[in-house]
Amino acid sequence: MLTPKDKRKWLFIGIGFAIIAIICIVVPAVVVTTNKQKASASSSSNAPAYAMAQSPYDNLTRTRNLDELKDRERIFVIGDVHGCANELATLLEDIKYNKTTDAVILAGDLTMKGYDSPGVLDLAMRENIYCVRGNHDDMVVRFKTYGISTGSIPKGNQRLPEGDVADPLKFDDEHAVLARNLTDAQYNYLAACPMAVELPFLNAYVVHGGLDPNVDDVANNDPYTVFNVRDVVNGVPTRDNDIGGHWTDWYQIITNTKNTTRKVYYGHDASRGLDLEAVTFGLDSACVYGHKLSALEIYTHALTQVNCPKYAN
Ligand SMILES: *[C@@H]1O[C@H](CO)[C@@H](O)[C@H](O)[C@H]1NC(C)=O
Ligand SMILES: *[C@@H]1O[C@H](CO)[C@@H](O)[C@H](O)[C@H]1NC(C)=O
Ligand SMILES: *[C@@H]1O[C@H](CO)[C@@H](O)[C@H](O)[C@H]1NC(C)=O
Ligand SMILES: *[C@@H]1O[C@H](CO)[C@@H](O)[C@H](O)[C@H]1NC(C)=O
Ligand SMILES: [Mn+2]
Numbered sequence: 001m002l003t004p005k006d007k008r009k010w011l012f013i014g015i016g017f018a019i020i021a022i023i024c025i026v027v028p029a030v031v032v033t034t035n036k037q038k039a040s041a042s043s044s045s046n047a048p049a050y051a052m053a054q055s056p057y058d059n060l061t062r063t064r065n066l067d068e069l070k071d072r073e074r075i076f077v078i079g080d081v082h083g084c085a086n087e088l089a090t091l092l093e094d095i096k097y098n099k100t101t102d103a104v105i106l107a108g109d110l111t112m113k114g115y116d117s118p119g120v121l122d123l124a125m126r127e128n129i130y131c132v133r134g135n136h137d138d139m140v141v142r143f144k145t146y147g148i149s150t151g152s153i154p155k156g157n158q159r160l161p162e163g164d165v166a167d168p169l170k171f172d173d174e175h176a177v178l179a180r181n182l183t184d185a186q187y188n189y190l191a192a193c194p195m196a197v198e199l200p201f202l203n204a205y206v207v208h209g210g211l212d213p214n215v216d217d218v219a220n221n222d223p224y225t226v227f228n229v230r231d232v233v234n235g236v237p238t239r240d241n242d243i244g245g246h247w248t249d250w251y252q253i254i255t256n257t258k259n260t261t262r263k264v265y266y267g268h269d270a271s272r273g274l275d276l277e278a279v280t281f282g283l284d285s286a287c288v289y290g291h292k293l294s295a296l297e298i299y300t301h302a303l304t305q306v307n308c309p310k311y312a313n
Helices: 004-045 085-094 117-126 135-150 174-181 184-191 223-228 247-256
Strands: 063-065 074-078 102-106 196-199 204-206 231-233 236-238 263-266 280-282 292-297 303-307
Touching (some): 085 117, 085 292, 117 174, 117 184, 135 174, 135 184, 135 223, 231 247, 247 280
Parallel strands (some): 063 196, 074 102, 204 263
Antiparallel strands (some): 074 292, 196 204, 292 303
8 A cells, every 4th residue: 555655756756757758758849840840941931052142233023923814815925035126026916916815925135135125125015015034134124223223333344243143243244335225114114024924824934044943932943043044964053055954854854753834934045946845935036146036825835936137146
């Protein structure tokens, strides 16, 4: 028989073990779980490991959801226009573009290289055309945002002060010449072209260069890479197009391991030209270099092209 004193003793020992068990098992479990939640929250909002600094002057919208286009009869994506305003106007006529019932999305690099970048922006504004930002557009925007913020865009070969960006710029750059020429309306239009346009009703995106298939939230892509990617070398995207493999092959392989097939319409790779694959659709057919300007209709994949004189090398 246990005496009342023994009972109390065993009761205290039991309570002691319970407290030790709580300290040793429950507390660490809670801490580990909390840390895991923190880690997954921060990794999902993190840029990929290869990302460089983002310019304080890029004034960039990462993604724009264009669910509003779901009732349009036709949606066209047009490749790099690069200042070829007349060819864009001809292409709109050829597709019989109706801004009420159709939509047009420009796949970036509206500006530079060609003869009338401001004219392209004016035409795009007038025709309610949608857009994403290209690598050349990005440089023009960064100069102009700097000009708006500081009062002027100086001349000379000093660096635009942007931190450790992947593509540092100097004020004697040709993109600064166009930036000095842009009206506020033209700048506002160009600056508002996002890194990526989402068409959720088609599970499709429009970007200039490409997307990293391992980044689940498209907004977490590295903007410089989205504007510039052509190839992938050992799993790391690069601007080059003669080493590694085409980013679209990598994109297709990773997409095959996933449960969603996110289509990507893009431009930027004039040397590869038109490149329509299963889930990626390359539309830079080198208009400014004397080839063609291309419009792909997303529902039917009907292709319309116009010929372009050679304006740049
Ligand atoms: C565009 O389509 C709307 C609706 O069908 C029509 O009323 C309008 O006349 C069309 N505009 C042109 C320029 O064809
Ligand atoms: C800048 O504007 C001037 C005058 O409007 C024009 O002559 C020139 O071609 C423009 N330059 C660029 C790069 O757009
Ligand atoms: C950034 O761009 C928007 C248009 O998207 C414009 O309204 C705004 O003024 C710009 N901001 C700066 C600092 O220039
Ligand atoms: C893929 O998605 C479908 C439908 O949402 C689901 O039933 C299936 O389990 C998913 N498969 C994988 C491997 O996640
Ligand atoms: Mn480009």
